[in-house]
Amino acid sequence: RDCTASSPRQFIRYEFAGHQFELAVEADLVRPYRRSTDGAVALDDVVLSDTIFSDGKRGDRASDESIAALGSNPLDTILRKGEIPLTTAERRVLVEQQRKAIVSYIHRYYVQPSTRMPAPVTRIENALALVKPLRIEPFCSPAEEAAALVKRMESSLLLIKQEVEAVLTVPYAHLGTAQGIIKRLANVRSGSEKHSATGATMTLSVAPGDYEALLAELNSKCQGEIDFSVVGAANASTEPSPAPSSAKSGRSGKGKGKRGR
Numbered sequence: 001r002d003c004t005a006s007s008p009r010q011f012i013r014y015e016f017a018g019h020q021f022e023l024a025v026e027a028d029l030v031r032p033y034r035r036s037t038d039g040a041v042a043l044d045d046v047v048l049s050d051t052i053f054s055d056g057k058r059g060d061r062a063s064d065e066s067i068a069a070l071g072s073n074p075l076d077t078i079l080r081k082g083e084i085p086l087t088t089a090e091r092r093v094l095v096e097q098q099r100k101a102i103v104s105y106i107h108r109y110y111v112q113p114s115t116r117m118p119a120p121v122t123r124i125e126n127a128l129a130l131v132k133p134l135r136i137e138p139f140c141s142p143a144e145e146a147a148a149l150v151k152r153m154e155s156s157l158l159l160i161k162q163e164v165e166a167v168l169t170v171p172y173a174h175l176g177t178a179q180g181i182i183k184r185l186a187n188v189r190s191g192s193e194k195h196s197a198t199g200a201t202m203t204l205s206v207a208p209g210d211y212e213a214l215l216a217e218l219n220s221k222c223q224g225e226i227d228f229s230v231v232g233a234a235n236a237s238t239e240p241s242p243a244p245s246s247a248k249s250g251r252s253g254k255g256k257g258k259r260g261r
Helices: 027-035 064-068 074-081 088-109 121-129 142-152 172-185 208-221 249-253
Strands: 010-016 019-025 053-055 164-171 199-206 227-230
Touching: 010 027, 010 074, 019 027, 019 064, 019 074, 027 074, 027 088, 088 121, 088 142, 088 208, 164 172, 164 208, 172 199, 172 208, 199 208, 208 227
Parallel strands: none
Antiparallel strands: 010 019, 019 053, 164 199, 164 227
8 A cells, every 4th residue: 555645436345256356436425325226326426447356456457357347337347346445534534543643653752853753743744734735544553654754844844753752860769759650651762771779770771751651650659859950952952951850859849850861
């Protein structure tokens, strides 16, 4: 399936006697045609072409021998027994669901190079709206379509696929709690965990979309007594970084911790 463009034609598909048959149709009229008993919906209104294909996308025509097995009216047989393509309304719903899934995927797995942080969902949606023409294929994976669309969004929003890397320092009193949170929302870089007299320091990798949840839960469950900074974020930011907190002095910033920008 081509995930970068969609054909305006839709094909109804029917398999019989080991052969596949495809017919270009007006998808919205297939169901009314099947329900019609008085000829209110004519076959000619539904069928865009009387050519029967074995593969419509490639333009391969079905053989006369295989078509003959369908009976005296093969077009009607395919229309009544074939797999119905999506109607315009059904496709619209699926396309919107796919658009939301793509935006969610981009927010979760892509970051802005300047900040090493995920872009806000609203900003991603605005950048996506500027892509013209925008064709979303509802049957492709969001990851595959996101990769193609991120490239087309570069003029309005530059993004790269990369996990957020952060350094966390947590006192021993909260280490067990922190490890439970990290297990669900992040990964500890192999060999990065170091221990001191007061606590542990480790380097985490987290999907951009999990960053906010991770930081919020660590601050809440560890009573703000953590030091959390995004690697490379301070140098990229034009705003001053928050004052560092330590396991001892972090109580004055309870519930906030240190947040890399």
